[in-house]
Amino acid sequence: MKIAILEDEPEYTDLICQALRATGLICTPFQNCNEILKELRRESYDMLILNWHMPDLSGSQILDWVRRKLSNTIPVLFVSSCSGESSLVEVLDAGADDYIHNPIQHSELLARVRALLRRAYPHHQATGQIAFNDYLFDTNSGCLTLAGKKIETTSKDFSLALLLFQNMGRALSRSYIIEAIWARDIEIPSRTLDTHICRVRSKLELRPENGYRLSPVYCYGYRLERLNTLPNKSKQITSSPRTR
Numbered sequence: 001m002k003i004a005i006l007e008d009e010p011e012y013t014d015l016i017c018q019a020l021r022a023t024g025l026i027c028t029p030f031q032n033c034n035e036i037l038k039e040l041r042r043e044s045y046d047m048l049i050l051n052w053h054m055p056d057l058s059g060s061q062i063l064d065w066v067r068r069k070l071s072n073t074i075p076v077l078f079v080s081s082c083s084g085e086s087s088l089v090e091v092l093d094a095g096a097d098d099y100i101h102n103p104i105q106h107s108e109l110l111a112r113v114r115a116l117l118r119r120a121y122p123h124h125q126a127t128g129q130i131a132f133n134d135y136l137f138d139t140n141s142g143c144l145t146l147a148g149k150k151i152e153t154t155s156k157d158f159s160l161a162l163l164l165f166q167n168m169g170r171a172l173s174r175s176y177i178i179e180a181i182w183a184r185d186i187e188i189p190s191r192t193l194d195t196h197i198c199r200v201r202s203k204l205e206l207r208p209e210n211g212y213r214l215s216p217v218y219c220y221g222y223r224l225e226r227l228n229t230l231p232n233k234s235k236q237i238t239s240s241p242r243t244r
Contacts, residue, residue, distance in 0.1 A: 001047065001117060001121075001124070002025075002045045002046050002176065003020060003025055003026065003045060003046065003047045003048070003113075004030065004036060004049070005017065005027055005029045005030065005050075006030050006033065006048070006051055007030075007051045008051060008054060012104065015104060015106075016029075016104065019109055019110060020109075020110070023110060028045070032054065032055070033054050033056045033061075033062055034056060042220065043173050043176065044173040045074070046074070046075075046117065046120075047076070047077070047113070047116060047120070048066065048074065048076045049078075049079060050062055050063070050076060050078050051078070052079065052099075053080060053081070059091065059094065059096075060090075060094045063095050063096060064094075073120060073170075074120070075098075075116035075117065075119070076095070076096050076097050077096070077099070077112060078091050079099075079102060079104065080099065081101065081102045100112055123166045124166060135165065137158070139162070144158055144161065144204075146204065151203050153203060156182075157196060157199055157200050157203065159181050160196050160197070160200055161204055163180055163181065164214065164222070165224065167224070168226060169226070171217045171223040172223065173221040174190075174193060174221045174222075175221075178193060181196075197214065200214070206224065208227055211227050211228040212224065212225065213225045
């Protein structure tokens with residue numbers, strides 16, 4: 001998973017990045033608000049760790065932009081040198097998901113980050129059979145069914161479809177999808193992703209008349225949306241260790 005970190009103190013930036021990268025997370029640090037806001041307009045991140053007191057913008061201003069322009073659900077953890085109940089209340093009232101104060105302890109930071117990611121992306125942690133209404137993904141066998149009928153997919157199409165369903169309603173950048181499916185150190189032709197998207201749309205019947213829309217987001221990437229008002233019945237049916 002990708003985490004954007006906004007911190008103007010190199011010492012704290014290094015501490016946070018070292019702790020998270022050791023667990024396999026991808027960290028991208030930013031030193032000012034304009035820099036991170038510019039990046040968030042063109043790239044997808046799974047979580048934000050932000051300094052509450054930045055020289056150019058306040059924490060509440062940053063968070064307001066994120067919630068209005070980006071997402072209401074992306075987890076946001078704020079870091080601040082201030083402690084006390086009033087500071088905590090101010091941050092949480094602004095819409096943050098959690099708050100941690102300096103000096104940061106590695107174990108506490110990791111525990112809070114893991115908890116937020118588990119809560120925001122429960123299906124990313126799941127293995128076994130994962131259902132999204134009539135779609136059933138078996139992550140152990142790589143089998144995908146729709147209303148009990150098997151859909152023939154390649155391993156890449158299966159992974160792409162699961163990624164889209166796990167991020168229902170969220171716009172994903174092209175580079176985010178490519179890194180997640182093809183690995184971040186492999187360059188693929190631009191049309192390769194478009195071809196796989198087209199194939200997934202067709203094979204899974206992701207059309208408006210079926211209650212779904214898989215569409216491009218101009219100059220950004222793709223988004224899978226549910227168009228009806230029925231409750232999302234996605235759930236993890238079984239859980240078992242992944243065979244490697």
